[in-house]
Amino acid sequence: MKRLMIVMAVLFVGITTIVAQSNAEEIPFNVKTSKLDRYLSLRPYQTEKVEVLNESFIQMQKENRGEEEKMKQVIAENLSGMKKVLSKVQFEKYVTLIMATNKNNNIMEEASLADLVKQVKEK
Numbered sequence: 001m002k003r004l005m006i007v008m009a010v011l012f013v014g015i016t017t018i019v020a021q022s023n024a025e026e027i028p029f030n031v032k033t034s035k036l037d038r039y040l041s042l043r044p045y046q047t048e049k050v051e052v053l054n055e056s057f058i059q060m061q062k063e064n065r066g067e068e069e070k071m072k073q074v075i076a077e078n079l080s081g082m083k084k085v086l087s088k089v090q091f092e093k094y095v096t097l098i099m100a101t102n103k104n105n106n107i108m109e110e111a112s113l114a115d116l117v118k119q120v121k122e123k
Helices: 002-026 033-040 044-063 068-085 088-105 110-122
Strands: none
Touching: 033 044, 033 088, 044 068, 068 088, 068 110, 088 110
């Protein structure tokens, strides 16, 4: 009986890992708002705005998956929105998170993303 439980637990962990990996591939920049809240030390009035921006960002990524130019636009729009809601320090931390996620997942060329960030910062 113990062996059966162990086998079932191993299978469950394996399936959960596969599902998580397929979801990660589906949405390259997917961070839960609760994690952003902690990482960026959001103020209560910022949390709701960040949640709306984050949900929109996730949805737009799903809709434009595989279309590099549209994804650039989606990322630029997200960064612009976040820049309006976050303090300068919070925004820099958010950009660092986006850049690290991009580097870890090879989503787009680093120079291309860096150019997008630079354009948003200059606005």
